[in-house]
Amino acid sequence: MSLRDRIEFAMITFVHDRMYGLFMKPHKLLIPAGLKKGQHVLEVGCGPGFFTLPAAEIVGKEGLIYANDINPFAIKKVEKKIDKASVKNVKTLLEDVTETSLEDNSIDLAFLFGFMHFLNKFLDKVLIEMHRILKDEGYISIQKWMISEEKLIKDITKDGLFELKEKTKRILVFKKISQTK
Numbered sequence: 001m002s003l004r005d006r007i008e009f010a011m012i013t014f015v016h017d018r019m020y021g022l023f024m025k026p027h028k029l030l031i032p033a034g035l036k037k038g039q040h041v042l043e044v045g046c047g048p049g050f051f052t053l054p055a056a057e058i059v060g061k062e063g064l065i066y067a068n069d070i071n072p073f074a075i076k077k078v079e080k081k082i083d084k085a086s087v088k089n090v091k092t093l094l095e096d097v098t099e100t101s102l103e104d105n106s107i108d109l110a111f112l113f114g115f116m117h118f119l120n121k122f123l124d125k126v127l128i129e130m131h132r133i134l135k136d137e138g139y140i141s142i143q144k145w146m147i148s149e150e151k152l153i154k155d156i157t158k159d160g161l162f163e164l165k166e167k168t169k170r171i172l173v174f175k176k177i178s179q180t181k
Ligand SMILES: C[S@@+](CC[C@H](N)C(=O)[O-])C[C@H]1O[C@@H](n2cnc3c(N)ncnc32)[C@H](O)[C@@H]1O
Pocket: 012, 016, 017, 044, 045, 046, 047, 048, 049, 050, 051, 068, 069, 070, 071, 074, 095, 096, 097, 098, 112, 113, 114, 115, 118
């Protein structure tokens, strides 16, 4: 892990973990994103975990959150939060979201919040991986940030893997198009 990664994570922690809480309620994004009781959910790029514990609360004991990040500092931070809160329904995944260890067709919903900057770099690979791990009725939910909604919809739907299901002011929800139908 380079010095640059450490600095980047320190900045993300400051903004996402400390500043966000001042003006953002996690549930206000997680509910429109489609999280529900009992689901198995992948949180892509969880960072310091601003959304992780609230997401675990929504899916409840019957559900499971896979908190994924490529940065070991992020995963360590989230693991500390899980331990402190004695939360049992979160598993951390220290891996690249374009190549996860998750089983095919195993996830109900994947949410990508604060991920636009990274998503633009490897969109096609992320979409292929999300399509693989999602169940046939699965969804991806993306927080819009500094991008035209029209462009985002076009980019996500262009290869026929996903179709737009719902949109709110800040969240776009896409449904997996199953290839087996
Ligand atoms: C800006 S943070 C967002 C954190 C959190 N989702 C939030 O909204 O508060 C983006 C996170 O994505 C992670 N990330 C970047 N590329 C990734 C990849 N290929 N696989 C998994 N995580 C990645 C970064 O390490 C960083 O922690």
